[in-house]
Amino acid sequence: MTTPDHPSSAPQPPEPDRKDRVHRSPAAIVGGVLLLAVAGWFGIDAVVSGQGGTPWRALAALLLGVPLVVAFTLRPAVHVNDDRLRIRNPFRIIVLPWGEVASLRSGYSNEVVTKSGTKYQLWALPVSLRSRKRAARREMLIRAAGEEPRGGRSGRGAGLGLGGGLGGVSVPAEGPVRAETDRIMDDLRELHANRRDAASAQGEVTVRWAYEIAGPAAAGAVLLVILLAGG
Template identity: 70%
Template sequence: MTTPEHQSSAPQPPVPATRDRVYRSPGGIAGGVLLLAVIGWLGIDAVVSGEGRTPWLALAVLLLLVPLVVAFTLRPAVFAGEDRLRVRNPLRVVVLPWGQVASLRSGYTNEVVAASGTKYQLWAIPVSLRARKKAARQEARRAAGGGRGRGGVLGGMGQGAFGGAGAAAVQDGPVRAETDQAMDDLRALRDAREKARSAQGEVTVRWAYEIAGPAVAGAVLLAVLLAVG
């Protein structure tokens, strides 16, 4: 018979790590899918049905455009974890431990400022002046006693949209545009974790060669085909 002491000394399952909050632009993703569909349809049709140099030109254009469209629409994302902020921009990935994040600024663009003073734009969280004006109107109606409608277009999309896993939650306080609320969430996480020992380290930057390589190859091939006539 197993004693209570033996039960308490049994190995315990590991505690699962907290998942990162993911911030992406639904509009950018939708636009990217649409552009890829159009480019793919026209390009593949030219490769299959074209004559002479047309298939080669179409192939070069596809090789040039597809990586760039993916880079600027589908690729951008911001991953906020307990220890670090990972910014995946079109052509590079920047990892900043929270201890190295000096501030998160919102103006005409959203950006993170490292302790060294270097600024990195958050492509995945674009500023929408229209959304800010809409939020201001909603806040004015709420202040006048007309109630409040929280969530907006993106508020219910949850993980993968602005606001990460908590975007769908109804919150108290002033009405904010979705991207401004996402920046508020990042600032709160930074304030809570910047002093943690596990949130210290150096900023690292990695260039996206998987994007630049095919695009450069397509540009070179296109230039050669146009040069030889």
């Protein structure tokens, strides 16, 4: 006599990874922190020590400048999981299910193209031509080392003392040396190819404007114009 199969005993497919992996630009974050520190130093000094309308103009300039610095340096990020790509750009948040993504392109900037043809730039993954040139030079050195082994060793990076991820360059165990943002784009393309047909990766593209950034910046600009016009 046969017994019916129990669904709980059958092997289950792995659950998709819905935990976000976040990519940001360390250089932009450092630059943003420094700019905010300088702006805060001079702005507070002008508010405390300034005379006449200077404190008010300084406050208006801070109200305009601080949101813009945050928008272009600290804010940009790319959140990735198995179902969707969430892009946080200076003034917009774009959520793209993998099923709606047509391609990911890298040129002078990194961008994602939807099936409808709309393009969105990935501000958090800036292209560095210097890093690409550095990666190309390292690739040439590694190839040369592989062709002319030293000290009885051969292979990628033998005798060069190269580490991974230095200077914006990723040195993988296998494959060509890539600039860090190019490597991230390669990973996104692979994830897109694997997940674009998944049922959980379908849906609509949503775009939300960052009014929390644009509002204070616009108010600061209007106030600064009024103060400057009034002398």
